[in-house]
Amino acid sequence: MTAPGSAYKIVNVPELYADEIQRYGVEGKFVSDEDSPWVPFGDNAAIKHLAFDVRNNTFSNILWIKSPGVIGTHKHRGTVVMLCLEGSVRYLEYDWVAGPGGFIYETPGQTHTLVTDHPDGVKLFGWLNGAIEFYDEDANFLETCDVWWYINHYESYCREHGIPINKELYI
Ligand SMILES: [Fe+2]
Numbered sequence: 001m002t003a004p005g006s007a008y009k010i011v012n013v014p015e016l017y018a019d020e021i022q023r024y025g026v027e028g029k030f031v032s033d034e035d036s037p038w039v040p041f042g043d044n045a046a047i048k049h050l051a052f053d054v055r056n057n058t059f060s061n062i063l064w065i066k067s068p069g070v071i072g073t074h075k076h077r078g079t080v081v082m083l084c085l086e087g088s089v090r091y092l093e094y095d096w097v098a099g100p101g102g103f104i105y106e107t108p109g110q111t112h113t114l115v116t117d118h119p120d121g122v123k124l125f126g127w128l129n130g131a132i133e134f135y136d137e138d139a140n141f142l143e144t145c146d147v148w149w150y151i152n153h154y155e156s157y158c159r160e161h162g163i164p165i166n167k168e169l170y171i
Pocket of ligand 1: 076106
């Protein structure tokens with residue numbers, strides 16, 4: 001194949017398992033920018049929740065740190081994919097800096113401390129799996145953030161502000 005078809009039309013392609021997909025398939029989702037609020041995360045950050053997958057302990061969001069700041073030391077128990085949308089971000093533990101378009105891949109067992117030095121902070125799209133364990137500056141365990149934490153973070157804010165829960169976020 002040199003290139004995909006270019007006809008500007010919906011094409012009904014053959015599907016051997018249409019019945020099974022009809023019975024067991026799950027609809028895709030769409031969340032527009034206005035469909036999910038910025039939920040405060042500490043004094044200098046906010047999270048726009050995009051997806052919650054309770055079967056796989058997977059969640060997606062945009063993390064916005066609004067000015068130079070830190071997200072404390074944390075350990076991953078799953079795999080994280082992130083893309084820097086605006087500003088810049090780095091980890092104290094590594095020697096790279098991610099700017100817009102920078103792709104970040106994190107794996108189970110990694111422990112690191114997220115920093116933005118950019119005057120406008122950073123916006124980071126993330127697709128995250130598994131628990132994230134946060135620690136204080138003396139390495140004492142603080143809290144586990146998993147899909148249930150993220151759902152609670154979103155729904156608590158919606159309840160407090162009279163915002164309807166958007167079912168499109170629950171994949
Ligand atoms: Fe991380």
